[in-house]
Structure formats: C-alpha cells, structure tokens
Amino acid sequence: MGRNLLKDQVAIITGAGQGLGQVVAREFAEEGAKVALIEINPQTCAETEKELKDKGYPVLAYPISVTDMQAYRAVVEDVIQKWSRIDILVNNAAIAIYGTILEDNYGDWRKQLEVNLDGYYIGVKSVVPYMVKQNYGRIINVSSIQGFASSGMCGAYNASKGGIIAFTKSLAVELAPYNIVANVVAPGFMHTPMSFIDGVDETTTEEFLTWYVGKRKVPMARTGYPEDVSGTVVFLASDYCRYMTGQVLIVDGGLTSTF
Numbered sequence: 001m002g003r004n005l006l007k008d009q010v011a012i013i014t015g016a017g018q019g020l021g022q023v024v025a026r027e028f029a030e031e032g033a034k035v036a037l038i039e040i041n042p043q044t045c046a047e048t049e050k051e052l053k054d055k056g057y058p059v060l061a062y063p064i065s066v067t068d069m070q071a072y073r074a075v076v077e078d079v080i081q082k083w084s085r086i087d088i089l090v091n092n093a094a095i096a097i098y099g100t101i102l103e104d105n106y107g108d109w110r111k112q113l114e115v116n117l118d119g120y121y122i123g124v125k126s127v128v129p130y131m132v133k134q135n136y137g138r139i140i141n142v143s144s145i146q147g148f149a150s151s152g153m154c155g156a157y158n159a160s161k162g163g164i165i166a167f168t169k170s171l172a173v174e175l176a177p178y179n180i181v182a183n184v185v186a187p188g189f190m191h192t193p194m195s196f197i198d199g200v201d202e203t204t205t206e207e208f209l210t211w212y213v214g215k216r217k218v219p220m221a222r223t224g225y226p227e228d229v230s231g232t233v234v235f236l237a238s239d240y241c242r243y244m245t246g247q248v249l250i251v252d253g254g255l256t257s258t259f
C-alpha cells in the first residue's frame, strides 16, 4: 500500500535478509524506492532479492559483510554505476551475544562492536562522499532501547547501541551543511529471528506474558513486529524528515515511558 513517499530514491539497506531489514526493504520498494540489499547470509539475501524482483521492483543484492570495507566500497560504486546516486542508507545489520560481564569474553565484545559499530561506520564512510556531492542524504541508524536502558546480559550490544546514538548526533552536526540528515530508530521488543535467545522466543516466555503483557509493563501489552517499526524508518527516509536530525525515535509500545 505504497504512497510513493520514496519515489525513485536509491536506498541501501543492511541486514536485509530477514527481520526488520527485510521488512524495510519491502516497504521502501512499495514506496517507490530502488533498493540495494546488503546481507551476510547469501541465501536470505537471494530470497529477499527474488521476492522483490518477482513483484517487479528495482533491486540489487550484495551478499557481503558490513565489516568488509573493501567489499562495501565496491557495492557502493556498483550502485552508483547502475543508479547514479545514493539517497538513503539504513544501517540495520547487527548481532547480539548474550552473557553477563562475569560470563562473556573479549572475543564476543569485539565481534559485536565490529558488526554493530564498525559496520555502521563503514556504511556511512562509504556513502557520504556521494551524498555530499548530491547535497542530499538520509541516514537512518537502527539502535535499540538497550542503547540507554538495560535488562542485563548484553553489555557489548548495549554499548554498541548507545555508541550509535552518539555517533548519529555527531553525523547530524557534521553533515547538516550538505543537506544530509541522520537519525536513529530505537525499537523495544520486536518479534524477529533476533528475539530467539538460545532457541527460546523471548516475546513468548512466561515472564514476557505475565510482566510485560499481563501487567502492561509494555503499555501496548504486546510485542512489536518489524511492521510496527518500518513506517518510522520510511518517515525518516522521506522528504517529510528534512529539518529533523540527530534525533532518536523510540518505537517500543510505551515500555520506556513506564517505571
């Protein structure tokens, strides 16, 4: 049910093989955008590409890791060669590894910062020269409510998500002279493959159903779905978002408004 909010805009979306990234890719295409998918999993990357192609949307797919700067740069050059510009970057690909500070290890810390922080930096660094030349750009960095609150068990993930908020504010200040805006979407609970921890869907556990739903700790009394968040990403990518930059839009069913 697209309204052509992104008509002819060229967008790169990372982590587009499943979860939020896949839904954002779908909605961007429905809104008229040309979408370039980046996804480390070649199978899910090809599946999203096929779905969009079969519907007749313009799509390019790149099964690479966001941590590979050389490959990322080659992707950006290819998109520019084929579609001449890059208007939107959605930094979305991230990983979460669970464990307290007593259990986790430095390797896990590094891995998460490499994907969740370095990967976002590499994306911005690769596209920004083209956005500067165009004097136009929209950067949307997907963070999390875990960027400013924690339920424990994922210190490195939280650090990366908080870091992304600070990074986005810096981008907002530095890139405003080039008509490039940078904002953050911070989802709360979201039912995606990432919400499965050790094979258990955290949005269906007894704790979730009694505390977050039953006692309305999430005031909307349900988990979120990628489709609850993707519209906010569309807004931030659209021309409606031309004077807002450096901001964090929280999409959590009210969770962080309670105490």
Ligand SMILES: NC(=O)c1ccc[n+]([C@@H]2O[C@H](COP(=O)([O-])OP(=O)(O)OC[C@H]3O[C@@H](n4cnc5c(N)ncnc54)[C@H](O)[C@@H]3O)[C@@H](O)[C@H]2O)c1
Pocket (backbone or CB within 6 Å): 014, 015, 016, 017, 018, 019, 020, 021, 038, 039, 040, 041, 044, 064, 065, 066, 067, 091, 092, 093, 094, 095, 115, 119, 142, 143, 144, 145, 186, 187, 188, 189, 190, 191, 192, 193, 194, 195
């Ligand atoms: N699911 C949640 O509850 C939740 C809550 C708040 C924020 N978020 C954030 O939303 C975003 C999307 O999460 P999701 O739930 O859709 O996750 P997901 O795990 O379902 O999907 C992430 C996608 O990114 C891909 N990916 C991982 N590492 C990559 C790499 N190095 N290079 C390229 N692709 C890579 C994965 O293969 C996967 O397809 C993430 O930034 C996440 O931190 C999720």
